[in-house]
Amino acid sequence: MNQHQQQTSSTATQRSSDILIVGGGAAGIAVAASLRRRDRRVGITIVDPATEHCYQPGWTMVGAGIFESARTVRPMASVIPPNVRWLRDAVSTFDPEARQVRLASGATLGYGQLIVCPGLLLDWAAIEGLPQTLGRNGVTSNYRVDLAPYTWQLVQGLRGGKALFTQPPMPIKCAGAPQKAMYLSADHWRAEGRLGDVDIQFSNAGAVLFGVAAYVPALMEYVAAYGIGLNFGENLVAVDGERKVATFVKTGPDGSRTRIERAFDLLHVVPPQRAPDFIRDSMLADGAGWLEVDPATLRHKRYADVFGLGDVVNTSNAKTAAAARKQAPVVARNVLAVRAGREPVAAYDGYGSCPLTVARGRIVLAEFTYGGTLAPSFPQWLLDGTRPTALAWHLKKSVLPRLYWQGMLKGREWLAAPASLPG
Known part of the structure; x- marks a missing residue:
């Protein structure tokens, strides 16, 4: 039998797992690998209906013609850690009082400890008309692997006109990705001598270009160089693909709301994002629908045998793969401590990283912890994260993909060893 014991949910009725x-995304596979490296005997089960595992940070590069989309996708079975059982099913409800989950198939699974990390729901349907026009009429998004190649097709084909890039209200996964798509597109148009013929507009539902002020000056230099118009407080609410018109609601400083229509030749959309319904509607959610955990230990605030990590938790860190890489060993250590009858021993400091790709060959490497405190991984003389550098580009293009597939998903914790709780 294959070491990855794949089972259909119909054979899993009333089974249990230590x-x-x-969730079998970046967070789920990373924490399973971290657990397995620490304890070879404990029983681990992953529940996820997906058949493929995606390296989502690579999709911006696909949308700029730098990566092929196939490079970002692998079979799920190939990334499941050794001796970890994978059930191809979806969770429908949680019963933390009974230490059980019910699956979409109707099966029930018991557990000793539960780790919840299903990622976010991309709510495409929340924007009127968007699902009907995605992938045609000049409407695209790097937030879907099947659409990222269309982004590059549109960028190459645009000879002039209006290019709109949008960002919805926070939180979203990889808050810099909406800008990365814009900067890389503008860099291509500049290289082709077409930049002056393209009217680039960035409509951001928020009030600032980036949430950590130290990185804004470098970004603004590129905004100016590319001639990008910044439209803060604008949230995309509707798309008419046939007419090529996008409708925004602009919220003023006084709270007033105004509808604005913008014509486009290219529209790059980032959809609003939220926790999946089976989290929002569960006993595990906070008042806003996110998984409720302690920001340091990542243990659920009300259920001692439940932990969470990744994009679905209600912590204030940036929702990035880099955050999950730091969270995974914290959760692994704390879960094993609880299994041994002790209290959590490791702490997550809110680390997140966002390589802001401002041009082909140049990246502003934003790294920060809770509260926006800068947390560089390298000395400033080697890599100043507040300035665009070629070294950061090399990390993004060549090092980070290998670190993801061969490090993070294998439980190797280079620059990710968890800190211990004081005392």
Whole structure:
């Protein structure tokens, strides 16, 4: 039998696992690998219906013609850690009082400890008319692997006109990705001598270009160089693909709301994002629908045998793969401590990283912890994260993909060893 014991949910009725992980994305695979490296005997089960595992940070590069989309996708079975059971099913409800989850198939799974990390729901349907026009009429998004190649097709084909890039209200996964798509597109048009013929507009539902002020000056230099118009407080609410018109609601400083229509030849959309319904509607959610955990230990605030990590938790860190890479060993250590009858021993400091790709060959490497405190991984003389550098580009293009597939998903914790709780 294959070491990755794949089972259909129909054979899993009333089974149980020492540790049950909900979600087989970056967070789920990383925490399973971290657990397995620390304890070879504990039983681990991952529940996820997907057949493929995606390296989502690479999709911006696909949308700029730098990566092929196939480079970012692998079979799920190939990334499941050794001796970890994978159930191809979806969770429908949680019963933390009974230490059980019910699956979409109707099966029930018991657990000793539960780790919840299903990622976010991209709510495309929240924007009127968007699902009907995605992938045609000049409407695209790097937030879907099947659409990122269309982004590059549109960028190459645009000879002039209006290019709109949008960003919805926070939180979203990889808050810099909406800008990365814009900067890389503008850099291509500049290289082709077409930049002056393209009217680039960035409509951001928020009030600032980036949430950590130290990185804004470098970004603004590129905004100016590319001639980008910044439209803060504008949230995309509707798309008419046939007419090529995008409708925004602009919120003023006084709270007033105004509808604005913008014509486009290219529209790059980032959809609003939220926790999946089976989290929002569960006993595990906070008042806003996110998984409720302690920001340091990542243990659920009300259920001692439940932990969470990744994009679905209600912590204030940036929702990035880099955050999940730091969270995974914290959760692994704390889950094993609880299994041994002790209190959590490791702490997450809110680290997140966002390589802001401002041009082909140049990246502003934003790294920060809770509260926007800068947390560079390298000395400033080697890599100043507040300035665009070629070294950061090399990390993004060549090092980070290998670190993801061969490091993070294998439980190797280079620059990710968890800090211990004081005392």
